[in-house]
Amino acid sequence: MSFASGVALRRAVAARPWLHKIVVPIAEKYNDLAGYRKVGLVQDDLISDENEIVQEALKRLPPKVSYDRVYRLRRAVQCSLAHTILPKEEQTKPEADISYLMPYIEEVERERKEREELDSLTRAR
Template sequence: MSQPSLTNFIVKRPWLKAWMRPLAGWYADLSGYRKLGLRADDLLHEENETVGLALKRLSPKESYDRVFRMRRAFQLSLSHQLLPPHEQTKPSEDIPYLSPIIREIEAEINERENLDSLVIQKK
């Protein structure tokens, strides 16, 4: 999650945020992951070290739910099917569950790096 982002630029300007919100909803709908029952955080690469640490910090229920969503989406993909509309992930259900943990881990890593590079000067 350390890639550059325009999020801060957009969020600081309410008129731009209001203009981008329908576009973002349209793009998320077009991507199709909700039609397979996935959430946006399910699409993060597990090979990333920070994401791996975040996955270890998930509660057992959330971890089970993630695995279930992934397996169901994989099975649907193999059979070239989509979930029925009442089972698809709705925008209100697509809340981040892994991103807050990733931000917390990145803050811990930054703090550790800052403390490790701390230089003590004697007067």
């Protein structure tokens, strides 16, 4: 699934209140069971950075946000190596699990789409 289709799915669910009431509790339970919050990560930390769009989005992050991301990832690796989880007070709370990278990814995708549209324009004769 591409980022654009994921965003479209998110918008479709948000636009339908009855579907939102069904999907959101299931998604929250899934996030709790996934375990990434127990090692201090947020959902956007799980996005693979092997994609050109994500690489560009990471370059656009403010220095503090970028530093926090690296810190969380290193702490999670340390927990993984030690086969431990963080104490409850250091685990990521659901309300703190906010998207910090997706706005930049969406911006890069919009710019690339706009660039492709401009590159494909032909001059009328």
